[in-house]
Amino acid sequence: MEGRWQHTTVLLNEAVEALVTKPDGTYIDATFGRGGHSRLILSTLEPQGRLVAFDKDPEAVAVANAIADTDTRFEIRHEGFAALHDLEARSVTGVLMDLGVSSPQIDNPARGFSFRSDGPLDMRMDPTRGTSAADWLATAPVEQMAEVIRDYGEERFAVQIAKAIAARRQERGPLASTSELAQLVAGAVRTREPGQDPATRTFQALRIFINAELEELQQALEASLDVLQPQGRLAVISFHSLEDRIVKQFIAKHSREVFDRRAPFAVPKAMKLRALGRIKPSQAEVDGNPRSRSAILRVAERTAES
Numbered sequence: 001m002e003g004r005w006q007h008t009t010v011l012l013n014e015a016v017e018a019l020v021t022k023p024d025g026t027y028i029d030a031t032f033g034r035g036g037h038s039r040l041i042l043s044t045l046e047p048q049g050r051l052v053a054f055d056k057d058p059e060a061v062a063v064a065n066a067i068a069d070t071d072t073r074f075e076i077r078h079e080g081f082a083a084l085h086d087l088e089a090r091s092v093t094g095v096l097m098d099l100g101v102s103s104p105q106i107d108n109p110a111r112g113f114s115f116r117s118d119g120p121l122d123m124r125m126d127p128t129r130g131t132s133a134a135d136w137l138a139t140a141p142v143e144q145m146a147e148v149i150r151d152y153g154e155e156r157f158a159v160q161i162a163k164a165i166a167a168r169r170q171e172r173g174p175l176a177s178t179s180e181l182a183q184l185v186a187g188a189v190r191t192r193e194p195g196q197d198p199a200t201r202t203f204q205a206l207r208i209f210i211n212a213e214l215e216e217l218q219q220a221l222e223a224s225l226d227v228l229q230p231q232g233r234l235a236v237i238s239f240h241s242l243e244d245r246i247v248k249q250f251i252a253k254h255s256r257e258v259f260d261r262r263a264p265f266a267v268p269k270a271m272k273l274r275a276l277g278r279i280k281p282s283q284a285e286v287d288g289n290p291r292s293r294s295a296i297l298r299v300a301e302r303t304a305e306s
């Protein structure tokens with residue numbers, strides 16, 4: 001089965017160049033996927049260098065386990081990247097996060113992420129844990145469904161969609177497949193956005209919620225501050241505005257000296273990060289891989305202070 005669905009790595013050279021500053025350092029690839037970034041990182045490291053990768057998805061972990069490298073240089077962990085905080089403080093030279101789902105997750109109908117093909121309504125990055133989208137939608141109160149679809153999908157018709165899901169549940173039992181949900185959403189969304197399937201926003205919202213994507217991102221960013229060495233790099237690729245806002249605000253918040261209003265004459269606490277920039281894919285990359293079009297890479301460096 002593996003190999004049927006491929007992932008084209010986004011901002012491959014840009015991200016690895018921004019991340020790797022010392023060839024004998026220790027690096028984290030927090031989102032292994034199919035290992036595009038990991039392989040390039042390993043190829044730039046010297047024998048003393050080290051890469052620890054994370055992924056929630058057992059299929060990604062299986063691909064990582066097949067990487068031929070020494071155990072001392074490469075390790076894969078089947079965990080959410082919020083587990084970064086388990087690493088030793090100041091032990092890491094660079095943390096990379098390439099957020100969201102991989103193409104194999106979207107393209108394989110059995111994973112239930114896509115409204116384009118029919119499959120079980122699952123949407124878990126790690127199907128061995130947690131609650132599937134179908135199970136959540138089978139019992140969630142209308143207000144909660146509307147809140148998730150509105151906040152994570154920025155969907156104007158969130159209330160109408162949530163009510164339609166509840167009505168359908170009562171009349172014919174819970175939704176079980178991606179195409180049932182896509183059809184129901186298409187019936188509840190009154191105005192269409194040009195070039196976009198009416199189910200796009202609802203599917204994005206449910207995926208973010210079911211995988212606790214934004215909470216884990218916030219936790220992993222905080223953890224990266226503890227584990228990064230001075231001058232260590234944080235490089236994060238995001239694919240939609242909700243993610244990018246969190247990354248941008250996090251870097252901005254820690255790139256300022258913290259002034260304590262209750263102690264106006266105290267020396268302000270030093271900043272922890274220095275923003276190094278924002279990179280978008282070239283037109284050539286977008287032409288070759290349309291899924292890269294919304295990507296934004298933000299890079300920051302851990303300061304020597306605090």
Ligand SMILES: C[S@@+](CC[C@H](N)C(=O)[O-])C[C@H]1O[C@@H](n2cnc3c(N)ncnc32)[C@H](O)[C@@H]1O
Pocket residue numbers: 007008009010030031032033034035036037038054055056057060079080081082098099100101102103125213216217
């Ligand atoms: C965009 S893909 C990464 C692709 C990878 N950079 C490559 O070149 O092949 C994102 C991957 O991150 C994983 N992922 C997303 N959120 C995660 C989290 N909170 N913890 C661990 N893995 C996560 C997904 O399962 C997916 O495999």
